[in-house]
Amino acid sequence: MPSQRERVVAAVQVEGLSRRAAAVRFGVSYSVAIEWLKRVDETGSVAPHQVGGYKPKKLSGAWRDWLFERCRTKAHGPCGIRRVRAGPTAM
Known part of the structure; x- marks a missing residue:
């Protein structure tokens, strides 16, 4: 089953819905739908950004x-x- 991100992106790209209409249909905020589609345009992926990461030690x-x-x-x-x-x- 596709993720909610994938469903919102498909509704815009395949069905031709506006970003706002897709957001309303799937119960997400307009801004998150816009961000997801912006990410797809920039990277080609609906995967979320990396959470966390490398933090160097304070003493070295x-x-x-x-x-x-x-x-x-x-x-x-x-x-x-x-x-x-x-x-x-x-x-």
Whole structure:
């Protein structure tokens, strides 16, 4: 069974409905129908955009190595001087 996106796009492209008429028929907002058809025009696909993605770690390179070494040797005294605050997920 085709998805709602595919049905809206087919109603416009095959049946010749306006974007607004297709939106009313399938119970979606006008703006979402317009966005779906814009996406089809640009990419040829009704697939949604990627959700989420790659987010680089906050600490990397020399800072990451320095902090790992400090934690490994448990030399935490001077860490407060640099005011480095990071949890395990930041590395």
